[in-house]
Amino acid sequence: YGAVKLRPDLAADARAWLAQPDSLLANMRFFALFAALAFNLLLIYLIVVRTEPVKRSSGVLPRLCGFAGTFLGVGILQLKPQALSLPWQTGAAALVFAGSLGSAIVLARLGKSFSIMPEARNLVTSGPYAYARHPLYAVEFLTLTGTAIQFAQPWAVLLALGVIVLQVLRTLFEERVLLAAYPEYAGYRARVKRFGLI
Numbered sequence: 164y165g166a167v168k169l170r171p172d173l174a175a176d177a178r179a180w181l182a183q184p185d186s187l188l189a190n191m192r193f194f195a196l197f198a199a200l201a202f203n204l205l206l207i208y209l210i211v212v213r214t215e216p217v218k219r220s221s222g223v224l225p226r227l228c229g230f231a232g233t234f235l236g237v238g239i240l241q242l243k244p245q246a247l248s249l250p251w252q253t254g255a256a257a258l259v260f261a262g263s264l265g266s267a268i269v270l271a272r273l274g275k276s277f278s279i280m281p282e283a284r285n286l287v288t289s290g291p292y293a294y295a296r297h298p299l300y301a302v303e304f305l306t307l308t309g310t311a312i313q314f315a316q317p318w319a320v321l322l323a324l325g326v327i328v329l330q331v332l333r334t335l336f337e338e339r340v341l342l343a344a345y346p347e348y349a350g351y352r353a354r355v356k357r358f359g360l361i
Contacts, residue, residue, distance in 0.1 A: 169200055172244050188249045195256035195313055196244060198263045198306075206233060209270065209277040216282035218344035225336035229280040232329035236307050238322050242314040251312060258309025265291075265302030273299065281336035283344035288351050295359035296338070296352060300330045304358075 176193040183189050220226070247255065270277065272290035291298035304327060311323040334357060341348045 169196065169240050169244075173197060173200070188247075188252055191249075191252045191256040192244075192247070192313075195252065195259045195309065198256075198259045200240065201263065205266070205270070210279060212275055213277050214275045214284050216278065216284050218283040218340050220281035220336050220340045225281045225333075228329050228333040228336060229278070232326055232333045233279050235322055235329065236303075236310070236326045239307075239310050239314050239319050242316055242319055244313055245315045247313065247315065251315075255309045255312035258305045258312070260309075262302045262304070262306030262309060266299060266306065269299045269302060278337075281333060281340050283340045286341065286345040286348060286351075288355075293355070296355050296357050297334050298359060300334065301358040303330070 173193070173196055176189065176196060180186070180189040180193045269291045272292065273287055276284040276287055278284060295301055307323050307326055311319040338348070338352060342352070
């Protein structure tokens with residue numbers, strides 16, 4: 164639905180880019196919106212190909228945090244994109260590109276262990292997970308910030324902040340499940356920070 168709703172804006176941005184291929188602003192706007200949309204479609208693809216969990220978290224709150232934390236950000240795509248100045252558009256594009264590239268790297272390592280709800284599918288501690296217990300959320304925060312800037316409205320900021328809070332809560336529930344499924348997770352958790360820097 165978000166892709167269909169964003170299609171007219173993407174088409175208009177593509178026409179502007181084709182009309183002025185040397186316009187840095189037109190390039191940044193089109194590719195940043197396209198990357199934000201592609202990232203959300205990637206999440207849906209991963210839901211389809213994931214494997215069965217070995218352990219699930221119980222209760223409504225963990226499931227609510229998992230579901231809302233994943234899909235609330237898509238609500239930003241329902242808002243109208245804003246015309247930004249070149250510095251703001253460049254900043255937004257850089258955040259979306261960095262977050263999308265980081266997500267691709269993390270998801271390549273995570274593979275079919277991707278989860279929406281707090282569940283344990285496989286214990287991954289190498290690659291990006293050697294530097295952060297939740298690297299996917301860390302790079303998603305970059306994508307989310309860049310996307311919210313492009314939809315520079317109070318609602319975009321509120322939705323982005325809501326997603327960040329839900330994702331932080333989601334990490335707590337995920338870690339409980341991982342610890343119950345894999346006792347060796349305790350040692351990993353003791354030596355690796357939650358988001359890399361924090």
